[in-house]
Amino acid sequence: GEDVEQSLFLSVREGDSSVINCTYTDSSSTYLYWYKQEPGAGLQLLTYIFSNMDMKQDQRLTVLLNKKDKHLSLRIADTQTGDSAIYFCAESKNTDKLIFGTGTRLQVFP
Amino acid sequence: NAGVTQTPKFQVLKTGQSMTLQCAQDMNHNSMYWYRQDPGMGLRLIYYSASEGTTDKGEVPNGYNVSRLNKREFSLRLESAAPSQTSVYFCASDESGGIDEQFFGPGTRLTVL
Numbered sequence: 513g514e515d516v517e518q519s520l521f522l523s524v525r526e527g528d529s530s531v532i533n534c535t536y537t538d539s540s541s542t543y544l545y546w547y548k549q550e551p552g553a554g555l556q557l558l559t560y561i562f563s564n565m566d567m568k569q570d571q572r573l574t575v576l577l578n579k580k581d582k583h584l585s586l587r588i589a590d591t592q593t594g595d596s597a598i599y600f601c602a603e604s605k606n607t608d609k610l611i612f613g614t615g616t617r618l619q620v621f622p
Numbered sequence: 623n624a625g626v627t628q629t630p631k632f633q634v635l636k637t638g639q640s641m642t643l644q645c646a647q648d649m650n651h652n653s654m655y656w657y658r659q660d661p662g663m664g665l666r667l668i669y670y671s672a673s674e675g676t677t678d679k680g681e682v683p684n685g686y687n688v689s690r691l692n693k694r695e696f697s698l699r700l701e702s703a704a705p706s707q708t709s710v711y712f713c714a715s716d717e718s719g720g721i722d723e724q725f726f727g728p729g730t731r732l733t734v735l
Contacts, residue, residue: 520662543721554626554712554726555665600664604721609680612657614664 516603516613523619530588532616534601537582541603544577545610546586549598558586558599588618596620623648626727628713634733635703643698643730645713651725652718654696656680656688658709659729665712671696672718703734 516536524530536544542563547555561568561575561584568575574587584601598617602610629644647654652673657665657680667680671690685707687699696715700707711730716722 516664518664552728554714554728555724556726557723560721560723609655609667609670610724612665614662 515611516601518599518601518613518616520614521617521619523621524591526591526593526620526622528591530586530591530595530618530620532586532588532599532601532618534584534586534613535582536584536601536603536611536613538603538605538611539579539582541605543604544575544584545602545604546573546575547600547602547612549600549615551597555600591618591620593620593622625649626713626715626725628711628727628730630730631728632731634735635700636735637704639703640699640701641703642700643711643713643732644695645697645727646695647713647715647725648694649715649725650693651715652693653716653722654690655714655716655724656686656696656698657712657714658682658707659712660709668698668711700732703732705734708732708734 545560546558549555572589576585598615600615601613626647655670656668666682669688671677674693689697713727714724716724
């Protein structure tokens with residue numbers, strides 16, 4: 513994932529909000545995604561946003577996209593211990609392939 | 623529906639040995655993918671198949687071969703395993719690539735000694 517960068521770790525207290533950040537380099541990306549990987553499992557799609565949108569909200573999840581700065585963020589409200597996982601952002605350019613970031617390990621402590 | 627299944631779950635090889643990782647999906651998806659996951663490097667695409675009968679190289683294809691046996695199955699072969707191929711391997715599939723959600727298998731953890 514050299515085109516998509518994320519910080520490796522984030523630690524938050526249960527009940528607080530988590531914000532996971534991602535930067536990408538290709539301004540022609542059409543869709544941007546957030547995937548979640550729980551321990552010992554494959555990735556599962558959490559949410560996605562079209563590149564012509566600034567924000568998307570889905571229950572506890574809020575995705576913000578700043579195209580000018582090529583910055584994507586995922587906010588998880590009221591973070592729970594079950595949210596502990598690795599979160600990957602990914603970009604797509606209307607091709608067959610996704611480009612994944614390095615992943616951010618979210619740890620939620622009581 | 624089982625989704626995407628992979629076998630085996632774990633494998634230990636000696637340098638130079640060969641093996642094939644199996645992947646199957648029951649969602650009638652056209653596109654299938656093989657990724658490897660290494661600490662601090664995220665997922666890197668090894669090979670993909672946009673449709674039955676076609677395969678293309680991804681970011682890190684060296685040392686691997688693939689076969690799209692039919693629409694359901696996509697296998698990954700290591701002809702002569704090297705320690706650098708120690709990794710977790712994921713198979714994924716989607717309807718037609720691009721914007722579609724990719725569905726992932728549970729992964730194969732491979733160690734090459």
